[in-house]
Amino acid sequence: MQKLNNYINGRNCDPLDGNWLDNYNPSNGQVYSLVADSNAADVENAYQAAKKAYPEWSNSTLEHRSQILMCLANLIEKNLDRLAAAEATDNGKPLSLAKTVDIPRASANFRFFAHAITQFSSESHESAGLDTINFTLRQPLGVVGCISPWNLPLYLFTWKIAPAIAAGNCVVAKPSEVTPMTAYLLSELLTEAGLPNGVLNIIQGTGPSAGQAIVQHPKIKAISFTGGTKTGEHIARTAAPMFKKLSLELGGKNPNLIFADCDYDAMLTTTVRSSFANQGQICLCGSRIYVEDSLYEKFKVDFLEKVSKLTVGDPFSNDTNLGALVSRPHLEKVQSFIDRAVEDGASLLFGGKKVTVPGLEKGYYLQPTVMEVTDNSCSIQQEEVFGPVVTLMKFSSEGEALELANQSKYGLSATIWTSDLNRTMRLSKQLEAGIVWVNTWLNRDLRTPFGGVKNSGMGREGGLEALRFFTEPKNICIKY
Numbered sequence: 001m002q003k004l005n006n007y008i009n010g011r012n013c014d015p016l017d018g019n020w021l022d023n024y025n026p027s028n029g030q031v032y033s034l035v036a037d038s039n040a041a042d043v044e045n046a047y048q049a050a051k052k053a054y055p056e057w058s059n060s061t062l063e064h065r066s067q068i069l070m071c072l073a074n075l076i077e078k079n080l081d082r083l084a085a086a087e088a089t090d091n092g093k094p095l096s097l098a099k100t101v102d103i104p105r106a107s108a109n110f111r112f113f114a115h116a117i118t119q120f121s122s123e124s125h126e127s128a129g130l131d132t133i134n135f136t137l138r139q140p141l142g143v144v145g146c147i148s149p150w151n152l153p154l155y156l157f158t159w160k161i162a163p164a165i166a167a168g169n170c171v172v173a174k175p176s177e178v179t180p181m182t183a184y185l186l187s188e189l190l191t192e193a194g195l196p197n198g199v200l201n202i203i204q205g206t207g208p209s210a211g212q213a214i215v216q217h218p219k220i221k222a223i224s225f226t227g228g229t230k231t232g233e234h235i236a237r238t239a240a241p242m243f244k245k246l247s248l249e250l251g252g253k254n255p256n257l258i259f260a261d262c263d264y265d266a267m268l269t270t271t272v273r274s275s276f277a278n279q280g281q282i283c284l285c286g287s288r289i290y291v292e293d294s295l296y297e298k299f300k301v302d303f304l305e306k307v308s309k310l311t312v313g314d315p316f317s318n319d320t321n322l323g324a325l326v327s328r329p330h331l332e333k334v335q336s337f338i339d340r341a342v343e344d345g346a347s348l349l350f351g352g353k354k355v356t357v358p359g360l361e362k363g364y365y366l367q368p369t370v371m372e373v374t375d376n377s378c379s380i381q382q383e384e385v386f387g388p389v390v391t392l393m394k395f396s397s398e399g400e401a402l403e404l405a406n407q408s409k410y411g412l413s414a415t416i417w418t419s420d421l422n423r424t425m426r427l428s429k430q431l432e433a434g435i436v437w438v439n440t441w442l443n444r445d446l447r448t449p450f451g452g453v454k455n456s457g458m459g460r461e462g463g464l465e466a467l468r469f470f471t472e473p474k475n476i477c478i479k480y
């Protein structure tokens, strides 16, 4: 069976303890590869390799770094089919999605930061009358840690790594143990792109073992983490007393506010996507759908009709809209949320059942699920499900819509559907979210700041924000 091991100092190596974890194919429930179950000693080796590579890499020219990142972007593009198939197998997502979203975005991440680093600048302040000039020197941090989740494996892994190395840091990175495959495949491309040994080290393994070792390593200066809110809180508790720089991209329970004056057809099509893309396993999915009462009944009928036509099936079939959920424990967790919601009084309008796909009977398939609720404080409205489950609730005024949307411990993104510009501005300013989409969803320009407020995290990724995170500003004051 294929063994997905670590990549340290430019070479693939097995975990020191010789322990391996089963890696499942969610589409058929079979173990299809083994992944290194690394521990603190493996992380230490990765750290040492990164430390050794740092002086040369941090002093390399921006052009040199940019060329390597560009080369990586091209190599990912060249390997699109192979990487997309690996992602679909490892995660259960439709191959079509991996081909059009996940892998192109991984390539775009490297390409974007290859350009961005050449445009990154800092400030200077002339203290007039004092014969003094200050300038801000932005230096890389040293060795940094990047930890990513399973929902968009290569997409989110590269979203952290690319700015970290572009800025001159060396990295110890850990993909999710649930979806290790594309990070493993990336290691081949790193060598091919000519990335110097030790600049990027990939450690496979679980959160409590390998992840924890990265977070608590006394010499790793910063942690860029994307994952669940509980894990983020634990990471903050571990890292904050060491004064590490932290970027935490956490969970969401995003409101989708639909007003009667919206472009109905565009809203309906996009709302199906924002509900169920990637089996609802995108932190930005609009899982709480609030509809103005005059439109509510029509929307309900039309939405359910569209949802009922979605095909759940083999990730490799062209007809598939929803593939498998990522793992058996996750499937069970999502099902338990649905059961609890019904106990709490939610009405199940569609779905809620496991799907048996012929030939793939042991896969983790679930119907897209729509529930109607009247109580905004019930658990299905307040807890992140991170699966193909959305709720519908009506509102009667803009003020009520805003109140319902903000009544959440999360604050990642929000979507507004309206043709009223004044309403757009009023709501955009007051919504407690890091990202507000108006008449669109998941429309991403990589220059924009990305991140959440409240329990959705702290810090921003994307554009120059990411380069700021991965550098330390130093004030140099010269009296002349």
Ligand code: NAD
Pocket (backbone or CB within 6 Å): 147, 148, 149, 150, 151, 156, 174, 175, 176, 177, 205, 206, 207, 208, 210, 211, 212, 213, 215, 226, 227, 228, 229, 231, 232, 234, 235, 249, 250, 251, 252, 282, 283, 384, 386, 412, 452, 456, 457
């Ligand atoms: P998770 O928190 O379980 O795991 C994320 C990563 O952290 C994995 O690599 C895991 O191994 C590691 N980890 C776990 N415990 C750790 C520890 N103690 N120390 C260090 N690392 C540890 O999350 P998940 O289940 O993989 O992903 C789903 C969650 O991610 C959802 O809550 C989703 O909303 C969130 N997410 C957020 C964003 C965003 O940008 N805000 C994007 C994608 C996913």
